[in-house]
Structure formats: structure tokens, C-alpha cells
Amino acid sequence: MNFPAIRAIYKYEMARFFRTLMESLLSPVISTSLYFVVFGAAIGSRISEVEGVAYGAFIVPGLIMLSVMTQAISNASFGIYFPKFIDTIFEILSAPINFFEIVIGYVGAAATKALLIGLVILATAHFFVDIEIQHPVAMLTFLVLTCLSFSLFGFIIGIWAENFQQLQLIPLLVITPLVFLGGSFYSISMLPPVWQTISLFNPIVYLMSGFRWSFFGQADVSVGLSLLAIALFTAICLGVIWWIFKTGYRIKS
Amino acid sequence: MPPIVKVENLQKTYDGGFEALKGVSLEIEEGEIIALLGPNGAGKTTLISALCGITGPTGGRAEVGGHDIITSYRKAREMIGLVPQEVALEPFEKVINTVKFSRGLFGKQRDDALIERVLRQLSLWDKRNSRIRELSGGMKRRVLIAKALCHEPRVLFLDEPTAGVDVELRRDMWQIVDGLRREGVTIILTTHYIEEAEAIADRIAVINKGEILLVEDKAALMTRMGRKTLRIDLRDPVDKVPDALAEYDLDLSDDGHSLSYHYDTRGEGTGITRLLQALSAEGLSLRDIQTTQSSLEEIFVSMIQESAA
Numbered sequence: 161m162n163f164p165a166i167r168a169i170y171k172y173e174m175a176r177f178f179r180t181l182m183e184s185l186l187s188p189v190i191s192t193s194l195y196f197v198v199f200g201a202a203i204g205s206r207i208s209e210v211e212g213v214a215y216g217a218f219i220v221p222g223l224i225m226l227s228v229m230t231q232a233i234s235n236a237s238f239g240i241y242f243p244k245f246i247d248t249i250f251e252i253l254s255a256p257i258n259f260f261e262i263v264i265g266y267v268g269a270a271a272t273k274a275l276l277i278g279l280v281i282l283a284t285a286h287f288f289v290d291i292e293i294q295h296p297v298a299m300l301t302f303l304v305l306t307c308l309s310f311s312l313f314g315f316i317i318g319i320w321a322e323n324f325q326q327l328q329l330i331p332l333l334v335i336t337p338l339v340f341l342g343g344s345f346y347s348i349s350m351l352p353p354v355w356q357t358i359s360l361f362n363p364i365v366y367l368m369s370g371f372r373w374s375f376f377g378q379a380d381v382s383v384g385l386s387l388l389a390i391a392l393f394t395a396i397c398l399g400v401i402w403w404i405f406k407t408g409y410r411i412k413s
Numbered sequence: 414m415p416p417i418v419k420v421e422n423l424q425k426t427y428d429g430g431f432e433a434l435k436g437v438s439l440e441i442e443e444g445e446i447i448a449l450l451g452p453n454g455a456g457k458t459t460l461i462s463a464l465c466g467i468t469g470p471t472g473g474r475a476e477v478g479g480h481d482i483i484t485s486y487r488k489a490r491e492m493i494g495l496v497p498q499e500v501a502l503e504p505f506e507k508v509i510n511t512v513k514f515s516r517g518l519f520g521k522q523r524d525d526a527l528i529e530r531v532l533r534q535l536s537l538w539d540k541r542n543s544r545i546r547e548l549s550g551g552m553k554r555r556v557l558i559a560k561a562l563c564h565e566p567r568v569l570f571l572d573e574p575t576a577g578v579d580v581e582l583r584r585d586m587w588q589i590v591d592g593l594r595r596e597g598v599t600i601i602l603t604t605h606y607i608e609e610a611e612a613i614a615d616r617i618a619v620i621n622k623g624e625i626l627l628v629e630d631k632a633a634l635m636t637r638m639g640r641k642t643l644r645i646d647l648r649d650p651v652d653k654v655p656d657a658l659a660e661y662d663l664d665l666s667d668d669g670h671s672l673s674y675h676y677d678t679r680g681e682g683t684g685i686t687r688l689l690q691a692l693s694a695e696g697l698s699l700r701d702i703q704t705t706q707s708s709l710e711e712i713f714v715s716m717i718q719e720s721a722a
């Protein structure tokens with residue numbers, strides 16, 4: 161293993177994050193606060209409770225997931241897209257490193273950023289609602305796994321994208337709808353039966369369910385299934401990345 | 414000693430079907446400086462990119478330091494430093510950080526003293542905390558060189574390192590190359606400045622349309638191909654070359670004030686003695702004579718033209 165290289169990439173990426181620390185943290189904090197005002201206060205006052213949990217608290221896991229997923233994807237995709245865009249990728253390609261080390265460096269940094277943002281949002285949520293986390297270790301595990309798997313996914317998007325529009329496309333077109341339809345702000349059991357079945361094809365339902373269970377002890381699907389879903393998603397992403405480096409897809413001419 | 418870089422029938426066909434390298438073979442000895450000359454689009458950058466892992470060759474093989482560039486890419490690449498043709502740097506990063514990044518990327522432990530030495534050598538030490546975008550074009554090029562040198566390569570590829578830089582940097586470059594040569598670093602350099610190749614290279618390779626036309630010792634190349642010209646200034650001008658001198662194929666110039674005689678140093682005899690005797694037999698009195706040797710540039714241009722014909 162070329163540890164100095166992993167460290168170099170990780171430090172370099174984190175430095176970019178800290179250079180723009182305010183912007184990096186401010187926008188998720190502000191948008192989360194807005195969600196609390198709209199969903200928690202305005203709508204929540206009419207819904208009051210979902211499955212015995214105050215609606216304001218019920219949406220916290222969903223809000224964290226929404227931010228963490230979008231941040232993980234955008235950080236990781238930008239992290240690898242940018243060197244491609246400004247041609248500094250030549251250095252990565254000519255270095256004595258393998259794909260696994262490159263991925264650990266870039267994805268590790270992107271996941272760290274997403275995790276930090278997730279934790280900041282959790283802290284912000286504390287200002288608005290009372291939340292008690294029933295399974296803190298499981299909560300952190302789900303959070304870390306989500307950060308990692310979505311950073312891997314973002315890495316793939318960054319390599320695939322040939323312009324900035326494409327970089328935005330997948331998060332906007334795929335992730336945001338899946339998150340909204342994935343039970344972030346409601347329980348799947350509140351849907352009509354047909355939609356419940358359809359929802360089971362949405363991978364984010366499994367993540368959301370497991371993550372919410374770690375907060376409130378209730379889940380739409382079993383926790384084991386949730387873990388399996390994340391593991392599967394991670395494995396698929398790793399497989400795709402392995403193929404990308406093997407073939408040089410969109411990174412080597 | 415085995416060659417430090419060994420290229421065997423290396424081929425590269427780009428995705429569009431363009432054949433940029435048509436089976437290039439080349440051996441480079443440790444410690445030598447070889448200049449790769451060729452017109453735009455000859456395949457110089459493609460060859461370097463293939464050896465460095467930036468582009469995948471589509472045929473043939475290559476070794477660096479005895480390590481296959483594909484199967485033992487780690488060992489091979491650890492030995493290689495690359496200064497690319499195009500300036501590509503992250504604009505918002507600090508000079509020192511981007512240099513440290515390169516060192517780490519090549520698996521080397523942190524060494525602040527070495528980084529300082531490299532930056533000082535390139536007159537970048539005062540700029541170490543500047544962001545890349547605050548630097549001038551020439552300074553950016555220096556940063557690229559610093560990035561390549563900071564991981565102590567044994568084989569250094571310089572892809573047109575002096576294109577568009579001022580005289581001072583070019584001189585610095587040559588000095589650095591000279592220092593590296595003394596340390597035993599092997600250098601492969603591409604350039605369009607023939608005088609540069611003439612000044613610093615030990616060997617010259619000429620590449621055109623993806624094929625190596627020749628690889629030869631610089632001095633040998635110049636004497637082998639070197640045609641000399643003897644210019645004879647006459648005291649009194651002549652209207653035409655006297656018939657008696659026809660066999661020498663002289664050029665008349667300068668309003669009949671001078672005659673030029675082209676000869677080949679390879680030949681048995683140069684014919685100079687006979688020519689001078691013939692001149693005095695014709696009663697021409699000489700004011701001055703001088704010889705000039707054709708430069709690499711002339712050799713190079715005539716070779717490209719020959720291969721095109």
C-alpha cells in the first residue's frame with residue numbers, strides 16, 4: 161500500500177474543504193433550518209405525531225440523510241471531476257498508486273466531509289426539537305456507511321461527467337426524488353398499499369428506515385435488510401470503480 | 414549495463430482510430446540526456462504519456478529500470494518524474510502544498526529540507542505561500558518542474574520545458590538539467606529549439622508521424638550528416654563561375670564577390686586543396702575564406718523533408 165499517497169490525497173481534499181469551511185457548512189445548516197420551519201413548524205403543527213413521534217423530530221433523520229447524501233455525492237464527484245477538468249489528473253494517473261488507494265483518498269475525504277456536515281445538522285436540529293437517539297452506535301454506523309457509499313457513487317458520477325451540467329444532473333434527477341419518495345418525511349406505512357410496494361424498489365427506503373430506527377426504534381423494513389441494502393449498494397459502486405480504472409473509462413484517452 | 418528505458422515496438426492508436434505511435438523502439442542508457450525532436454503532432458507527447466501511464470499503449474511493451482510499465486507499474490512509475498507540456502495546476506492551491514502533494518503521491522516520506530532545496534533552486538522559495546493563480550506563466554512552469562523533482566525521479570521526462578519561457582528560466586533549466594546529469598538522472602527531453610538539443614543532449618532521436626526516424630549520438634550525427642560550406646571571398650568580383658571550376662559546383666553570391674563550396678566531411682578527400690589550386694590557376698586572388706558547419710536544425714529539416722518525400 162502506498163500510504164503516503166493516500167494521506168497526500170486525503171489531506172489535499174480536506175484542505176479544499178477547510179478553505180471553504182463557511183460555505184461548506186453554512187448552506188446545509190441554513191437549508192436544514194428552513195426545512196424545520198416549513199415542515200416542523202408549519203406542517204408539523206397539523207400533523208402532530210407520526211407513529212408516536214412528534215413530527216418535528218420524525219423528520220430529523222430524513223433531513224440529515226438528505227444533506228449527507230447530496231453532500232457526499234457532490235463532494236466526491238467534484239473532487240475527481242475537477243482534476244479531470246483542469247487536467248491535473250495526469251499526475252494521479254502517472255503516480256505509483258492503484259485504484260484502491262485513489263478511491264480511499266478521494267472517497268475517504270468526501271465521506272469525512274459529509275459526515276461532519278451530518279453531525280452539524282444533527283446539532284442544529286437540537287435547537288429546534290427534542291430528540292433522543294435510541295441506538296447511537298447503530299445511528300453512527302448507518303451514517304458512516306451512507307457517507308461512504310454515496311461518496312463512492314459520487315466518485316463514479318465525477319468520472320462519468322463530461323461537463324458541469326452532468327455533474328449536477330444525477331443528484332438532481334435521481335437522488336433528490338428518491339430521497340423525497342424514500343420516506344424521509346413520512347413513514348412508508350402511511351402510503352396506499354400499491355405505493356408501499358413500489359417504494360420497496362427505492363433503495364433509499366432501506367437506508368431511511370434503518371437510520372430512523374436507530375433514532376426512534378421503529379422501522380419500515382427490517383434493520384438487517386437495511387444493512388444488506390447499503391452493503392449491496394457499496395459493493396456495486398466498488399465494482400463499477402474497479403472496472404473504470406481497469407478500462408480507463410473517461411480518464412485515459 | 415541494461416538500458417534504463419527500453420521501448421519495444423510501442424504502439425498507440427487513439428479511440429478515433431488515429432495511429433499516433435506506429436511501433437516505436439528505443440533504448441535509453443542510464444544517465445544520458447536524450448532529446449526527442451519532431452514536428453507538431455509527431456507523437457512525442459503520446460510516447461511520453463504512454464511511458465508514464467497517462468495513456469494506455471495499444472501494442473508493444475516498455476520497461477523503466479527493468480520494470481514493465483504495465484505489469485510492474487508501481488516500481489516503474491516510482492522512478493519517473495514528468496513535466497508535462499501543458500501547464501496544469503490547481504489554481505487555488507499554495508505552491509508549497511502542491512509540491513508536497515506530489516511527493517506524497519509518489520510514495521515518498523515528508524522531507525521539508527528537500528522541498529526547500531528544490532524550491533530555492535527554482536527561485537520559488539519566496540513564492541511558496543502564494544496561490545498558483547497569483548503566479549506568472551513562467552513561474553507556473555517552474556512549479557511543474559518542482560513537482561516533478563520533489564520525488565527524486567531517476568528518469569525525468571521534460572515535455573517542452575522551455576516553450577514560452579524567458580531566457581533566464583531557460584538558462585536555469587539548463588543548469589538544473591546539468592545538475593541532474595551529474596547526479597546520474599536520465600533525462601528525456603522534447604523540444605522545438607534545436608539549439609537546446611544541441612546544447613544539452615547526448616543523443617538525438619528524431620520522430621515523425623509516430624515513427625522514430627533515427628537515434629544517434631549528437632556529435633556523430635552532426636559529423637555524419639554535417640555538410641560543411643567553404644566560403645571564398647574574392648578580391649575582384651567575377652560575372653560567372655569560371656568553366657574550369659565547373660566540377661566543384663560552386664555557388665556565386667554577393668555580386669560575384671564570393672564563391673561557396675559545399676563538401677562532405679565523410680568523404681575521402683574534401684577536394685579543398687585541389688579547389689584552392691584551381692582557383693589560383695584561374696588567377697583569382699582570395700581575400701578571405703571561412704567554413705561553416707550545418708546546424709542540427711538544417712539536418713533535422715532535411716530529414717523530415719526526406720521522409721515526407
Ligand SMILES: Nc1ncnc2c1ncn2[C@@H]1O[C@H](COP(=O)(O)OP(=O)(O)OP(=O)(O)O)[C@@H](O)[C@H]1O
Nearest residue numbers: 413427431433451452453454455456457458459460
Ligand atoms: N487524446 C487524443 N485523441 C486523439 N488523437 C490524439 C490525442 N492526443 C493526441 N492525438 C493525436 O496524436 C498525434 C500526436 O500527438 P502528440 O501530442 O503526441 O504530438 P507531439 O509530437 O507531442 O506534438 P507537439 O510538438 O505539438 O507537442 C497528433 O496527430 C494528435 O492529434
Ligand SMILES: [Mg+2]
Nearest residue numbers: 457458459498
Ligand atoms: Mg507534445
